[in-house]
Amino acid sequence: MSRTFRFTNSWRQVIALGGVAAVGALALAQSVAIAAPQPVTPPAIPGAPGLFGPVVGAGMPSETIKTLKTTPDVAPAGAAVTISGTGLPASKTVQLVWMTANVRWVLDPKPDSLDYLGRKVDKIAVALANAKTDALGAFSVKFNAPKDFGGLHDIYALVDGAQVAKGGFLLERTVRISPTKGPVGTPITVTVAGMGSPTYESVGSVLYDNRYTGAVSANATRGVAVFKLRAAGGVGAHWIEYAGSSHTVPYLNMQQSPVPWTDGHRMKFTVTKDAGPPAPTLEWPAAVKPTMDERTTLLSANLATSSKASLQLASTSGPILTKVDVAASGLAPNTSVALQWSSVVGNRVNCTGTCWNFVNIPLGEARTGADGTLKTAIEIPDGLGGWHVVQVVQSGQIMAQTPYFVKRSFVSIPKVVKAGEPFTVELKGVGWTQIDNTVAVTYDNGYIGYACGFNSNGYVRIQLFATGEPGTHLIDLYPLLYTQQPAYPYSQLGMVPLLGFATDGPGLAAGYELPAYRLAITVVK
């Protein structure tokens, strides 16, 4: 049963941990060798449209293919559309299929990191409607343009599984903001529908008064992106441009590209007054069920092969210094056990060889009851954020382990700063993988740089300067994908603010809950 819990650092424990670390290193080498990048199934995003129909075969082209008439053939989702054909086989059932795609993020899960490798597009055919040709081989059917990825969609009429006619439809992109006026700091919701699945249609960029704010994707949400900005700047009109992009930044002559329908949308927001800086808040992503089982620092090879012990934590995520109740069973009775935290130490700077290592942090000792159970509590270390593992060690062997996600937390920002003076923003619990080692910083919606928490063990102290006219100025910190690799066509979205982080980001599938920080200062003369 429950026993006392205290921190110790005895030599025995150090030796035992050293042995565990050695086993861990060996297991890591094996795991790294077999790890492979993989497209990950996107989690179900609340409110996001699903596939509008069943996936079916696209059929094979017949020797002669007719054309279908689609009216209108350029429209946004929801529009009423009529599609018709003539000269087809008479009195036959016609299946109409809509060509589209599924898009998945590609991640490379490793025991000591999680790398972002881009996205994978799989083309699919979806059943759109059925019809029957008349005695002359004609048909006509109505449908509503589906909520789907935007851009061009081929439509095929299948008879007996063969493509007998071909049509097409351009699902238009729409962008709107709400509200359209309010004081400085007003959250502005931007809703985009019809982002595309191909590379050059899959990324949008936001400019605020011609300053680059960040990038948006809609891979897991079938082309629909809903995200927030905050109204910045002086009283008066400000312009938000949602620009078509290919590689993270605006493609300014998209109208000359082969995909001109992804060109920019520009919307006006009116700042009505400066009511002072809003209080600091964290905006968390949608609550989703992860679809990936891999967790950094979790190595099944580390477990004692004979162990039948199990370990449960009262919570599976929280900020640093969270107290978490621990329960275990199946351990040797009436013996001392050590609890430890599996983490890493190192950095990626000028990295050419081994750049970081596993480390174990003692969480304390406890004693099992006569029935082999354990009840105690631990405190989450003040260190790196992200996925870690709590382990129960008995007789030098890891008997049980379970993962825990350390959420980012906010420490401080000054309220008032003189123009031209420096100030700092402090955070804790920043992680180390390509998904969570960095935050992207915007000042009045202009992207100014990034800050990394790996080398400083999760503690981030961002050095900024107060600029602009006296009044409220906004500092927003967004999740960022720490990569400029690999090469085209998978290079989108690296090293910039991920404005759509709440509903579309590679980390969601792996359980990374990464927030945006909404901060502000008052600049005075």
Add this chain to the structure above:
Amino acid sequence: MKRLMLVAGLAAVACVTVLSSVAQAADPPQKLDVFLYVDTVNGSRPVGAARRPISCTQTNTFTRGEQLVFRVWGTQAGTGDILSSENVKYAYVSIPGLNNLKLNWGAHGAQSNRVWFWTSALNVPADYPLGDAVARIVFKTEEGTFGRYDFAFTVVPVLKTASLKATSKKPAAKQKPAARS
């Protein structure tokens, strides 16, 4: 020992057979009588769209109303002879929903740099389906051999606003001409 060798030999043969079958299934060899090269360029006489600043440049994306020109070069595999009106019985392009387009043999380019090849022009109909289309190029030689090549191109709409969409309903202010010095 003999039996062992027999088993090993059979296993080796089986292995080679399997490997061979896999290779054939993955990439079956195909004997071609005619080699074809196909590309498309934008024609200089579109009937339903604005003329591009530069004509006869390679592209496979066309708006409705633009002029699409197929260009084809061919060779007889057996003889190496270039396909021309002298050894071709007929040649055409088949496009879904449209009548076949006859390919014509002729000289093109500047007088000092004439190049002979096959061409056929299509003014993309104003109601042609958007998206990808596959054109099939077919040749029959006087010897009775055939060449066939499928070439994909994309039809895109003429968009009314191929520029920024502003929500402001007020017309943009006229820009004052810059003062001349």
